[in-house]
Amino acid sequence: MNWKNDRIKRYMEIGMAVLIVLTLGLAGATGVLSTRAEENGGVSEERTESSEGSAGEEPADEDLSGAGDSESDGGASESGISEVSADGQYPIMGESSVTVQEMVDYFNSSGEEYPAEELSAGGADSIETFCQMYYDEAEAEGVRAEVAFAQTMKETGFLQYGGDASIEQFNFAGLGTTGGGVPGNSYPDVRTGIRAQIQHLKAYATTDSLEQECVDERYEYVKKGSAPYVEWLGQQENPDGTGWATADNYGYDIVGMIEDMQED
CATH class of the missing domain: 1.20.5 (Single alpha-helices involved in coiled-coils or other helix-helix interfaces)
Structure with a gap:
């Protein structure tokens, strides 16, 4: 089995x-x-x-960001707008890199005569007083004094004027001058005119609120924070197409003047 x-x-x-x-x-x-x-x-x-x-x-x-950077700084950076400040751009906000005396020396090196008679009526009888006002007003808002001062020298031809605005308006940066003979804004004295300009710069540079009472009639029309760098004050070089002026290389010219000021 x-x-x-x-x-x-x-x-x-x-x-x-x-x-x-x-x-x-x-x-x-x-x-x-x-x-x-x-x-x-x-x-x-x-x-x-x-x-x-x-x-x-x-x-x-x-x-896309790199394309914007190419327009603003000649293609120096392709890593995005947020990194431009590390690539040579000059911030509007911050501690001043020049002294009042350096500002005075820079004006004097131009060979132009300070318009004491006209500006004395507004409270600035000398270039020293004028520069001190710029330094104090800029420091109050956190704006670099050299930025505002260099812009004034560019806009007014070292206080010689000759454009649509006149020196008696105490308008030192063409606020409200839109061309075609429009004179722009007027201010009661030199300090108020300086303060308006610096507040306008701050409006472009940051979204932070003002420290002093607003005297800039055009402050509300600025796209806040659209030009944190001096180079971007020119509309043609600003990645967003906004800015203070339409002239070619407007902001770059101001930076060049700042560099000259720092060397004096």
């Missing part, structure tokens, strides 16, 4: 093997295993596409 038991056992083992083969073949035919493999593969592909999509968007944003 033992040989019969061995034979039955062998048949059972063969039957089990056949059954396993048939089961695997059936599973392959219905696509169960391949479907699971595809599902697993699909998850990986989705993650890859999501990752590539994010990576693709970031360089695109950088490219």
Whole structure:
């Protein structure tokens, strides 16, 4: 009887093997295993596409910012507007880099005569007094004094005027002068005219509120914080197309004057 038991056992083992083969073949035919493999593969592909999509968007944003930087600083930076200050741009806000005496020396080096008669009527009988007013008013608002002073020298031709505004208006940066003979704003004295100019600069440079009572009639019209750097005061060089003036390289000219002032 033992040989019969061995034979039955062998048949059972063969039957089990056949059954396993048939089961695997059936599973392959219905696509169960391949479907699971595809599902697993699909998850990986989705993650890859999501990752590539994010990576693709970031360089695109950088490219757009870089294009703006090219307009403002001749392509010196392609890393975005937020990093421009580290690449040579001159901030409007901050501690002054010049002294009152350096401002005085810079004016005197121009060879122009200080209009004492006209500006004495507004409370600034000397270039020393005039420069001290600039320094004090700028410091009160956190604006760099050299920025405002250099802008005045550019706008007025070292206080010689000759444009639409006249010296009796105590308007030192062409506030409200829109061309075509429009004289622009007038102020009661030299200090008020200086304060208005500095408040206007601050409006362009930052969204921070003023420290002193607003005397700048055009303050509310400025897009706050649109020109944090002197170079961006020119509309043609500003990435947003906003700015103080439309002339080519307006802000860059002022920076050049600041550099001259620092060397005196």
